[in-house]
Amino acid sequence: MSMILDKVDYKYSPGTAYEKHALREVSLKIEDGQFIGVIGHTGSGKSTLIQHLNGLMKATSGAIYYNGEDIYDKDYDLRKLRQKVGLVFQYPEHQLFETTIFKDVCFGPKNKGLSQKDAELKAFEALRAVGLPENLWYQSPFELSGGQKRRVAIAGVLAMKPEMLILDEPTAGLDPKGRDEILDQVAKMHREWKMTVILVSHSMEDVANYVERLIVMNRGKVMLDGTPREVFAHYKELEEVGLSAPQVTYLMHELRRKGLSVDVNATTLEEAKDSILKTFGAK
Amino acid sequence: MNFIEARKLVHEYIRRDEEGNVESIQTALDHVDIDVKPGEFVAVLGHNGSGKSTFAKHLNVLLVPTEGTLWVDGKDVTEEENLWDIRKNAGMVFQNPDNQIIASVVEEDVGFGPENIGIPTEEILKRVDKSLKSVGMLEYREHSPNKLSGGQKQRVAIAGVMAMEPKCIVLDEPTAMLDPNGRKEVLDAVERLNQEKGVTIILITHYMEEVVRADRVYVMDQGKVVMEGTPREVFSQVDTLKKYRLDVPQITLLAHELRQAGMAVPKGILTRQELVEALCQ
Amino acid sequence: MLRDITIGQYYPADSVIHKLDPRTKLFATLLFVISLFTFRNPVGLGLAAVFMASFIWLSKVPFGYMVKGLRAIVVILIITALFNLFLTPGEPLVKFWIFSISQEGFISAGKMAMRLIFLIIGTSVVTLTTTPNALTDGLEKALRPLNAIKIPVHEIAMMMSIALRFIPILVEETDKIMKAQIARGADFESGNLIKKAKNMVPLLVPLFISAFRRANDLALAMEARCYHGGSGRTKMKPLRYQKRDGIAYMIVIVYFGVMIAVGIWL
Structure with a gap:
């Protein structure tokens, strides 16, 4: 059970003066249950990439297999794929439309063809999973705070019980507290629901803290692919394409240059702290 | 004299039902005292709902105080005849770059403010040139804003304010919707305006990394000013900041934790450089 | 699909048409549109085509870019043409089931289609060259x-x-x-x-x-x-008539006069 991308190529407006090569022969294998981060600057192709994963965009050439089936096969039901691969867009709160939060979250499962009762059960589960207080459920979604709205929107996708959840910059525009709440909830769902999670982000610190695998996109290609430690070891190359490593990684490199034997591959605050304490404790 | 002087500033959002009875009162600003000197770069920090944006909107008289007093450039904001003078002298940049650009061509947007205050044509053209140059967007003057990146759009918005030749620019979360490169572009432009043109800057934000460059920082929570000082003074109180749901930059946090673990690291470390030096002594 | 609409979009270029006063261009478009409904014969059509073509050429906007704007109205174009084709009474040319196409219908459908196409392209010259x-x-x-x-x-x-x-x-x-x-x-x-x-x-x-x-x-x-x-x-950019606007007004008025004349006497 996995998703395989085989030389996926995508061009916007092919054959015209506005042609733009957004994906260049991207080949990837996404294993079940992984927590993956995707980074890349604006225009690197990361948004185009994730829209291919649930069939919203169709590759100009190349193939995508989900659980061994070719999603471009003419008998393949893309609507089924979209239920299995949930995609949360940037600023997802802009998609809310129902009169109550609960009804809005029911929208997805109902489209799936579930009965009213089953749809409500799924909505119930999803709203609980994102940690929205129950006394708010029957209010209008438009009166919530920004962070809460976003959680409702994420619940709207979760309620379809996807096997894979893709989030495009789920923390954009939120304050630190809202950001931590969302990321913690996502990490919890990854653990408890055994869901594959793909997190698109601009924040190196965030991805370093949460993901087990990191894919770096640049100019429509996969530039680096590995654990955060492996990827951030290439911090110089990342900088060349307008990205960076977490602040602590730089710090560790600078300390090493000063002759301290710290772990230069530390990517999180905890790792850095442990390594520095160890180095100084040993002295 | 202070450019901005807020004394016991109170703002209440009052919600009324259909018959006009008061339904609820929400105190967004609760006796706020803030001073900003001419030429200063002051940051106002706080999480969403702390009242920082409400404060910002008072500086441009988009909101008026419920109680207390506020002087901008020596003028009382409650006096109607001061309105246009204040708006001209305290320009404002908002969060969403798309929703504040009025024209379909960059230079026409920058000219919008000067047109409104009745500047003669020749002078408008000069100002548009100058302001676009000051934010490094001159080469885009004939472009459509729709084709620009977020950071570029925000710099156009800043140029639009600069063209009115204000003494002060208030930026209300100007980077919240931008990617890291865009954020850096905007902050660099703001810092340059402050240092080279002496423009007073008031930056409203919830990103702690952005306030490191400021002269002074105010931290707001639940409508009150709860902390005040230089970035170093404020950042040295990591636990207090966490209490107000703010994020401390990773390096400052690391220094803080090392210190707590018993290492001899000074309080209020702001940059990597400082921490490296502290550790390598 | 929605992105293909070029009507109302500005195409930056440095041409004499771009530099004309917008009022001149509005006036010219108005006369041009009226003139489209005055011609009744190929001479008029040819004149309008030459007039329009020369403006497109002067505007330096690629012709292909302008034609793209037509895509948005293809449906309207087909419907109008079909109505004219089938519903114009006259000597039937082709006949099947309840439909018949007359020579008059054929001509009127062609005319209508040409008018619409000219109308769209003509007005898009203005929007493409004017911010x-x-x-x-x-x-x-x-x-x-x-x-x-x-x-x-x-x-x-x-x-x-x-x-x-x-x-x-x-x-x-x-x-x-x-x-x-x-x-x-x-x-x-x-x-x-x-x-x-x-x-x-x-x-x-x-x-x-x-x-x-x-x-x-x-x-x-x-x-x-x-x-x-x-x-x-x-x-910031006050409107002031230049010499070229005067010339443009003259050309347009002469064109309009000729079109009327052709409509009446030919």
Whole structure:
């Protein structure tokens, strides 16, 4: 059970003066249950990439297999794929439309063809999973705070019980507290629901803290692919394409240059702290 | 004299039902005292709902105080005849770059403010040139804003304010919707305006990394000013900041934790450089 | 698909047409459109084609780019042509079942199609060569006399220019919301008309909310930049007639006169 991308190529407006090569022969294998981060600057192709994963965009050439089936096969039901691969867009709160939060979250499962009762059960589960207080459920979604709205929107996708959840910059525009709440909830769902999670982000610190695998996109290609430690070891190359490593990684490199034997591959605050304490404790 | 002087500033959002009875009162600003000197770069920090944006909107008289007093450039904001003078002298940049650009061509947007205050044509053209140059967007003057990146759009918005030749620019979360490169572009432009043109800057934000460059920082929570000082003074109180749901930059946090673990690291470390030096002594 | 509409989009280039005063271009378009409905024979059609072609050539906008704008009206074009084709009475040329096509129908369908195509291309020459702001400025100034009968000309012009600025943004937003709802299993394609209309709710509600939020933000931003209506405003690019405008007016009037003459005497 996995998703395989085989030389996926995508061009916007092919054959015209506005042609733009957004994906260049991207080949990837996404294993079940992984927590993956995707980074890349604006225009690197990361948004185009994730829209291919649930069939919203169709590759100009190349193939995508989900659980061994070719999603471009003419008998393949893309609507089924979209239920299995949930995609949360940037600023997802802009998609809310129902009169109550609960009804809005029911929208997805109902489209799936579930009965009213089953749809409500799924909505119930999803709203609980994102940690929205129950006394708010029957209010209008438009009166919530920004962070809460976003959680409702994420619940709207979760309620379809996807096997894979893709989030495009789920923390954009939120304050630190809202950001931590969302990321913690996502990490919890990854653990408890055994869901594959793909997190698109601009924040190196965030991805370093949460993901087990990191894919770096640049100019429509996969530039680096590995654990955060492996990827951030290439911090110089990342900088060349307008990205960076977490602040602590730089710090560790600078300390090493000063002759301290710290772990230069530390990517999180905890790792850095442990390594520095160890180095100084040993002295 | 202070450019901005807020004394016991109170703002209440009052919600009324259909018959006009008061339904609820929400105190967004609760006796706020803030001073900003001419030429200063002051940051106002706080999480969403702390009242920082409400404060910002008072500086441009988009909101008026419920109680207390506020002087901008020596003028009382409650006096109607001061309105246009204040708006001209305290320009404002908002969060969403798309929703504040009025024209379909960059230079026409920058000219919008000067047109409104009745500047003669020749002078408008000069100002548009100058302001676009000051934010490094001159080469885009004939472009459509729709084709620009977020950071570029925000710099156009800043140029639009600069063209009115204000003494002060208030930026209300100007980077919240931008990617890291865009954020850096905007902050660099703001810092340059402050240092080279002496423009007073008031930056409203919830990103702690952005306030490191400021002269002074105010931290707001639940409508009150709860902390005040230089970035170093404020950042040295990591636990207090966490209490107000703010994020401390990773390096400052690391220094803080090392210190707590018993290492001899000074309080209020702001940059990597400082921490490296502290550790390598 | 929505992105293909070129009507109302500006194409930057350095040409004499770009430099003309918007009022001149508005006037010329008006006469051109009227002239399209005066010709009754191939000579008139040919004249209009030559007139239009020379302006396109002068404007330096690629012809292909202009023709792209036609795609948006293909449906209207076909329907109008079909109506003319089948419903014009006359000597039947072809006949099958209850349909018949007459020679007159054939000619009238052709004429109608040509008129529509010329109309769209002709007007798009103006929008492609004039920035939306210049266009609204031109309208504002040309319609200024209407102020006397209490029509808020400045406000209408301002609304138009803001609408033009936000159309592409809202088009993009529609696309985004649509995708987001499709990702939640929404179906915008199948079902009968009523069901389809009902299915639009998840698209339209967020779109309206977003439009209102943007309007609110924009109003604040305009106020913050000292906007207070049209009085006391100066212009960054005031409209002033140049010599070339005079020449353009003359050419257009001569063209119009010839078209009328051809319509009457030929």
